[in-house]
Each structure stands twice: as structure tokens, then as C-alpha cells.
């Protein structure tokens with residue numbers, strides 16, 4: 001095995017180039033457009049994102065979680081509050097995430113703050129989960145910690161599966177719930193025959209229009225918007241035409 005094994009592994013980037021005029025003023029509206037494109041393209045699990053948190057000793061960790069809703073206030077995902085990520089977020093609410101939509105030659109990344117959802121929203125979402133997922137939430141109270149073997153996990157699952165009748169409502173464990181990533185700073189890169197190389201676009205929020213920053217040969221340069229920075233901001237990086 002050597003490095004040359006991968007030297008010929010490359011995709012032609014032939015997507016439409018990303019330019020300022022294509023962007024919605026509010027990053028969440030733009031996210032909705034891109035998410036819809038990713039979803040309708042047929043790529044697997046478009047709502048899967050790699051989520052990075054920073055642990056108590058400043059060490060970052062990344063894992064996949066599923067996006068389970070978004071609106072103008074942000075993005076939400078659900079987890080076990082006692083998991084490693086749950087505990088990391090109690091100490092340090094900052095996260096970074098990437099949606100790796102490679103089949104459509106796009107990635108969307110963000111940096112933001114994750115805040116715990118309230119009981120009402122958690123209960124409402126928990127009720128929509130299939131019974132098996134609800135039982136799993138009970139069986140994985142110790143998510144992130146070591147279990148002796150798979151049989152032990154299965155034993156736990158059966159124990160909780162037997163605890164409620166088939167028609168009985170399973171309550172949400174208090175250690176299970178969601179986070180909303182809000183006050184985020186967004187960026188996106190797209191493979192394509194791009195005239196604008198390694199520039200960036202920022203947007204300070206609704207009504208303020210995206211602003212081109214950095215070195216960009218193919219996009220207009222505009223002054224930074226004045227005034228208060230709104231919660232959601234753009235920072236769109238243009239991928240160089242090729243990485244090889």
C-alpha cells in the first residue's frame with residue numbers, strides 16, 4: 001500500500017458555481033434550499049451531520065448525529081444528555097458541524113451554540129419516535145460508556161421493552177432530549193468551475209444581504225453591513241476549482 005493508490009482518485013467538479021447573487025439573505029432560508037436539493041437528489045441520510053464538541057480538557061471530538069428539524073431559530077438534534085457530547089455541551093456549548101453532501105458536490109458547515117431544548121419540545125418529539133427507538137433511549141442510559149458485551153445491551157433492551165405494554169405510552173427518560181444550535185456562523189463550499197477562488201461571503205442576517213469578503217475574482221466586493229450582528233451569519237468559502 002502506498003500514497004499512489006489514491007493519486008488517481010478524483011471527481012470532476014462540474015456543478016454550478018456558487019455566487020453571491022444565488023444566496024438567500026437568511027442562512028436558514030438558504031439551508032432550506034440546499035437541504036431540499038440534497039434530499040431530493042436521493043443521497044443517503046441528507047440529515048446526517050458530523051458534529052464536533054470540545055471536551056473538558058479542550059480535546060475536540062466528532063460524531064454523526066441526525067438533524068431532526070430546523071427553522072429560523074436554528075437546527076435541532078436529539079441525544080442522551082449524559083453522553084460524552086451531552087456532558088461536553090454542558091461545559092462548553094460551542095459546536096461545529098458539517099453536512100457532507102458529496103454526491104451533490106457541496107458541503108455546508110457551521111459554528112454555533114447548542115442550547116438544551118425545553119421539556120415540552122423534548123416530550124413532543126419523543127412521542128413521534130417509533131417504539132423501538134423509545135425503548136432504546138431507556139436501554140442506552142449509559143450512552144458513551146463501555147458495556148461488557150452485546151448480550152448485556154440486548155438484555156437491557158428486553159428489560160425496558162417488557163416494562164411497558166404494546167399500547168402503553170413510553171415516557172421520555174429525563175436524560176434524553178435535544179439541543180438547538182443557534183447563533184450560528186455558516187459557510188459552504190461547492191465543487192465547480194469557480195472563478196471566485198478561496199473568497200468568503202458573510203451575511204449578518206435578515207435584510208442585510210450577503211457581503212463578499214476576501215480575495216474573490218469573480219464576485220462583487222461590497223462593504224460590510226453596519227449595525228448589530230444578527231444571530232445567524234454567513235461565511236461562504238469558495239472551493240478552489242481543483243484540489244489536486
Ligand SMILES: Cc1cc2nc3c(=O)[nH]c(=O)nc-3n(C[C@H](O)[C@H](O)[C@H](O)COP(=O)(O)O)c2cc1C
Nearest residue numbers: 048063064065066077078079080083084085086144
Ligand atoms: C448515521 C448515524 C446517525 C446517528 N445519529 C445520532 C443521533 O441523532 N443522536 C445521537 O445521540 N447519536 C447518534 N448516532 C451515534 C453517535 O454517532 C455516537 O456514536 C453516540 O451518540 C455517542 O457519541 P458521544 O460518545 O460522542 O456522545 C448516530 C450514528 C450514526 C452512524
